[in-house]
Amino acid sequence: MMEDAGADFFNQIEEEEEEEEEFCCNRVRKCHPLLSSSGILQPTPLAPPLSSSSSSSSTNLSNPPAAPGNPVQPCPLPPSPSSSSSSLSSSSSSKSNPPAAVPRNPTVSNPNFFNLNVSESFSTKSLGLRPTIIPSLSKDAEETGVMFLLPSSPQATITTALSDHSGPDNVAISTMTVSPSSSNDVIIPPLKCASEIVASVESWQKTMVELVVENEQLRKQVQHLRKVLDEKETACQSAGKTRELCLDEEANNNFGLKTHVSRDDDDEVHICSLKRDFTKDLHTQQQEVFSGREHLKPSSASSEQGEQHGNNNSYEDVKLVLERMCGIESLLSMISNDVPIIIISHCDANLRYTYIKFVHKPLEHVCSQDILGLKDVDLVGVIPGALEMMEMKKEVLCTGIANRRELNVEVEANDGVGARLLVIACEPLFGNEGGVLGVTTVLIDVTEQAMLRERLAQMKDEVAKREVTEKKLRHAIAAADEAMEAKNSFLAVMSHEIRTPLNGVLGMAQILATTPLNSEQKELVDAMVFSGDVLLAIISDILDLSKVEAGTMELEEQGLNPRDIVKHVVRTAIAATRERNISIQAIVADDVPTLVIGDPLRIKQVITNLVFNAVKFTKRGYVKVRLRVVNHPKTSAPTQCLGNLSSFSEGYDSDHILENSVKPAAAASSSTHLELGKVDRKEKSPEVRFSEQMNTVEWNPLLEGGRRDIPEDILSTVEEDKAEEQQQLLSDPNSTTSNAQGSPDIWLQYEIEDTGIGIPKGAFPLLFEKFTQVHSSTTRKYGGTGLGLAICKQLVQLMGGQILAQSEEGKGSTFTFTVRCKRPTQAIAAGPIKTVSETKLKKNLCHSTAQLHKLQAGMLNPLCSRNSAMNLQLLPRMIKSEQQETRSADSSLKLHNGNNNNNNNNSLAFSSLGSHEKSKVLTCAAGARGGQGAFKENEGGVQRSGRWDTASNGLRRTSSGPPRIECLFMPQFEESKSLGIIESAAAPKAEKNAPLLLLAEDNKVNVMVAMSMLKRLGLAADVAYNGLEAIKALQTKCYDLVLMDICMPLMDGLEVTKHIREFERCGYWDKKIIQATSESGGASWCQPAYRQLSSTAMVASQENFPIGGGRRHLPIVAMTANALSNCEDQCSKTGMDSFMTKPVTFKKLKDVLDHFLS
């Protein structure tokens, strides 16, 4: 009973569905141009094995859009199967089929996207993988459309645009939905064997056509029979039955067999009424169907049979089957021409095919006739797909519930079928009487779709992955940028922070070095100081580099003597390589001016780096530094050096070539042989050498590797320019000398040539990169951080120039760089720029020192430890000996300077020499100029004087230990200062006219000591115990010199100096100063004698004394104990003339006074 009831229920549902489907088919037929006239599908030319699952569960026609392919209005529809249930029929089969029952093919990664290759517009717009569209179709379909729920998802909808033959206005969108509820059988591609298939192709096609014709005939017969039946039934049946038949008739009419019912805008209304009718009559119908069901035999009911029998039941059955089939077929054909293979089939209750039709691209070798009466397994053999399909059909038959599934069918055949993914929709077909007629199966080949889906999914995955990657990359870039910034600021900050305490450590180490130590301790301390110096130099390098990279490096613009820079560096290098067999020469061209505007510190840094690099890698031979003026930076290309050089060398008078060939120290005494005035005969002429170098490797870091940020086109223009320049040069070899004087810029070209180990070709690309060296073994052997050239490159670029390297491995390297400087304006040229430049030069010396120590530190590695130990020991001695030996030279040079003074030449001693003997090859010997200052009286004073110098020098870059190379230069510095001052400070030395000195010092002990020293020198001084007192004293008296302590209460020495300079410039004291000095009242600043001066006398004195009226430059000598700070810079900036570190020694004092008062 229960079973019956269940069956009833199902029957009822199926009935409904059928009705519904019928209606839909009618609709479709009506609308479809192909169907409307004949009501029969056009025979489709090809139809590969197909499955057709058409479910009729809800086949709705959507509202007719304006044109085929019109986009369907998106409307949300819940994606549950129940949505389809809300379609035309009031009850839906889908209701009875929970979505959970929907099988999913595991190979389909995203079943929600069902890419059915229907017509172009269709596939893109409705199927289009866009889920939003699909529901909208369902919604539309709910109203009028045909809806197929394709099985890829709980519900998928296919919509196709149909155009009514009546006109474009009647175009309808048909939506096909294959719902889970629709159960269909699967037809395995009926391929038994290849030969059979091939053979049957043609016949099969024929059969298709025949079948269509038969169908047509059958339909007509059916119609006819039906009419008869209807008449009978009308006569006999009850009112309810009549109603049903009416419906039937109407459905038939709608089916489009004979008429075309005008479907206007009232379609919907009509449909709604139909719906209602169906609902109302449901019960009645049910009963009817039930009663007739027993008679229904589900056994083989082929169309032919049905036709032949004419039996009511079988006739009905056949009619049903055929109608069903045609409906499905027409719908499918409407969907698209592109649906690969669709097989519509019907099986009887024994699962034998009673009807099979291939829609689209039928398998050419399969004849549908052959299939009829066979089972799936008969067709394709016992393979999993076939069995599954059979099972499914059985299940559908048994349960009466439509079902659908995706199946993987693998057909072993050489017809190219292979493994296919088929969507199978099965539904039971019930006869009018409710008996099960069989199983209707729609089989759709979705292999392509599945593959496409998979590919799509893969692509989506890939896209997602790429997006993630991109995101990550962006993050990484941002992070890298941040890190870069952080690194730079970190480096800048840390370098500073490290330097400060390191200076402290070094200072302490220096102090330690001055204490009595045994030899071992001494060595350790020296090593400590050296290491500290190296560390400091490296930190400075890093700081510089990070500054340049961060763009915070600012170049100074001040007067500098490019000649001097070369000389200084060369001298330092000579001093450093004393015991090695290297000759170091400076060759300065005639036309190099003594004063240009630029950043002396940076230029010097670059030269120093390059020279020390050259020295480092040169074991024997020479290092030459050339300086010349070039027309344009681009002429600095190595190839043009040839042209330049020949004219360059012409400028030198060979008679004046000085050479210093430093022979290796024969003994520990490191005696030095200075061969002044001797022509270097070993040296080849520049022409010869350069012609040799033609074959060497050239490298322009700016054009390759080094500057990758320069676009190619710019590079090429650069090359072109160079070519032009070269041509110009060839035509006019002297062009370099005829500099464009009008141009505000002047290009200096420095060239550092060595005969060292050279650079292998492969190392060029990395030559100017940070932290790289030619080879890791280089680091082991020679030491170094690999920062030097990177800094050089950055600095040169910063200065608007470029740096080039050419080298031949084993023979040597030449580095050439150009820097852009400005020609001095008249004002600057005449102004006190010298002083500044001198101080800067002095400051620059520190860099050399750092370099020197780096160099020496490089030798401190195991390979050359002996060497370095020697260095350590030799250095102080070297300085001493050198100085002793160069006494004579010193005196002669002094004489020279004296001459120059008459020329009002403020330049440095060497530059003045250079200006007199222009274009001489100046070979600078370290210590050739023994110091007038510290070194002159060197009995035990060398160390201290060294300290004196380095303390002042080392402020910026390094606080050097006592025995320092740059000590050698200090005398010159002192001298140079004196040069500028001597004229003005030509005070008579006689006791009567003893120069008036002011000692501004707050420390009583210091005052006492200093006064005592002055006394010993036959001098006396006024003492001011603070800054204000000093100014007061200056207001009252005309002093010849001020010894100024920097650190003083009330007003420090720097400020006092500022005011003094201001006064000298303007001629009056700052109001605040006058106020302050008058307020402070008491004359504690004076020695008793000065206390007698009245305020009136002070005013008078201001007018009379040169310092007021004449605005004479008052020499101010700074005294400070603050050796650890950046004091010296400040002093020179403020306008102090000299700088003395405390403790003030007799010698220092005497020297300073000698300089300024002589």
Place this chain on the structure above:
Amino acid sequence: MGKNHEAGSGKEEDAMQLAVAKQQYGEHMDSLRAEGLLDDQFLELQQLQDESSPDFVEEVVLLFIQDSGRIIKNLADSLEQKPVNFKKVDAHVHQFKGSSSSIGAKRVKAVCIMLHMCCDRQDQQGCLLALEHVKREFDLIKGKLQTMLELEKQIVALGGTPPFMDR
């Protein structure tokens, strides 16, 4: 004769004592230098002493001792203040450093630099610690300098001149 002898022996004794004193003085100075208490700067001072200023070294040393005592007191006071005015402390340190460096008291100067660095760091504890060092070093050098002055006086009392003036 006997008187003469006595006088002679007295002279000899004096000479002996003077020699001893000088030796002591020399040893003392050597030790001062060896221990790094004094450096060459002190020699400078000694060289500045001549007939025109026979007590120069003593004057300077006494001034140093006196001045330094005051500075140390100021330092201690400044460091006890709350909050510590490191600038002020540093000014004192600077003074002390200047005078110790002028007199050649190397170790005092070194600890002054230590103290100065602590000031830079605004490290009060470090300053106090450094101040202890400064005090200790100062007391040490003070004692040694006083000993030296006493020896000098002894030498002078014995009719000699301080060795550094033997030129």
